[in-house]
Amino acid sequence: MLSRHLSGRPALRHLSRRGLTLAGLLLASAMALPGLAQAQSGDLNLYSSRHYDTDEALYTNFTKKTGIKINRLEAREDELLQRMKAEGDKSPADVLITVDAGRLWRAQEMDLLQPTKSAALEKAIPAHLREPDGYWFGFSKRARVFVVNKTKVKPGDIARYEDLADPKWKSKVVIRSSTNVYNQSLAGAMLATLGEAGAEAWARGVVANLARAPKGGDTDQIKAVAAGEGDIAVSNTYYFARLLASSKPEDKAVVANLAVIFPNQNDRGTHVNVSGAGVAKYSPNKANAVKFLEYLASKEAQEYFAKGNYEFPVVGGVALHPVIQSWAEFKEDALNVAVFGRNNAEALKIMDRAGWK
Numbered sequence: 001m002l003s004r005h006l007s008g009r010p011a012l013r014h015l016s017r018r019g020l021t022l023a024g025l026l027l028a029s030a031m032a033l034p035g036l037a038q039a040q041s042g043d044l045n046l047y048s049s050r051h052y053d054t055d056e057a058l059y060t061n062f063t064k065k066t067g068i069k070i071n072r073l074e075a076r077e078d079e080l081l082q083r084m085k086a087e088g089d090k091s092p093a094d095v096l097i098t099v100d101a102g103r104l105w106r107a108q109e110m111d112l113l114q115p116t117k118s119a120a121l122e123k124a125i126p127a128h129l130r131e132p133d134g135y136w137f138g139f140s141k142r143a144r145v146f147v148v149n150k151t152k153v154k155p156g157d158i159a160r161y162e163d164l165a166d167p168k169w170k171s172k173v174v175i176r177s178s179t180n181v182y183n184q185s186l187a188g189a190m191l192a193t194l195g196e197a198g199a200e201a202w203a204r205g206v207v208a209n210l211a212r213a214p215k216g217g218d219t220d221q222i223k224a225v226a227a228g229e230g231d232i233a234v235s236n237t238y239y240f241a242r243l244l245a246s247s248k249p250e251d252k253a254v255v256a257n258l259a260v261i262f263p264n265q266n267d268r269g270t271h272v273n274v275s276g277a278g279v280a281k282y283s284p285n286k287a288n289a290v291k292f293l294e295y296l297a298s299k300e301a302q303e304y305f306a307k308g309n310y311e312f313p314v315v316g317g318v319a320l321h322p323v324i325q326s327w328a329e330f331k332e333d334a335l336n337v338a339v340f341g342r343n344n345a346e347a348l349k350i351m352d353r354a355g356w357k
Helices: 011-017 022-032 055-066 077-090 101-108 119-124 160-164 179-207 217-224 237-245 247-256 286-296 299-308 338-342 346-352
Strands: 045-050 072-073 095-099 137-149 232-235 256-259 272-280
Touching: 022 119, 045 077, 045 286, 055 072, 055 179, 055 247, 055 286, 055 299, 095 101, 095 286, 101 179, 101 272, 101 338, 101 346, 119 286, 137 237, 137 286, 137 299, 137 338, 137 346, 160 179, 179 232, 179 338, 179 346, 217 237, 217 247, 217 256, 232 237, 237 256, 272 286, 286 299, 338 346
Parallel strands: 045 072, 045 095
Antiparallel strands: 095 272, 137 232, 137 256, 137 272
């Protein structure tokens, strides 16, 4: 049976969803700690910032296969990291699962994870989708693509991330804020590719081409292009796929004149990021934690990722969601995803200097 809460305190999962302050979260954490590890010895204590309802089936299937009960705590990424830091060596966390390699790197830098050696994981997950020393592993992929108004942007008009800085797209680009970790990771990848001066020139060019000040999430950028506020949006693939798969007339209207372009297909490939997980540094149930990570790399678990949230599996031979399958196969950038985190601080400085709000 899947347990959604830690230490019999069901309010914890929901408090973080209702804007619980950091101080309040840490206080709740301290209240939950006494006797927790002993009470849940042999279980799996999962700290998760993934908020997709379809993950329920993923976790339930793990319990059915192994008999290991999952006690899950959900909160926002930074709240989870601060909680684990405050808990220290008394933390009950076995596994941290979150989105974006930049956040996984942050957890590693905060000394919240421990390296895992697993032949199964190293065989299943391509080297560029996992941290080189085994601190964390990517279990699903999302590509950062262009969503364009196909009546205004023809095939071949824009083909590379570098083209976002081309003056011909002045007042045509919509993209999220520089505070968004997806854009920070993209900028980190551009830094690795172009060097500091090149990445800053690129960021300045993007800012010069903005159709409006950055606001909202990826879905908002897509809707802005549909509404004529810009011609090119930058978005993770699954946001567009959700709209494509929707039965709502208003969503169908949004995507009617839009198309996806996978950038840099003639050179390094499209930037991909991961949702991933690692074993917590003080995991009281490490063996079960490793079993869970290995399960996430199994074909059946990969199918949950692929079909549940329109993500790309990291393991070969796994069927895609039909909406994703309808897109042409694409070449992905083989840059190791750990670079995004390693370059994050410098990428932020570059974006700030460029005036990317």
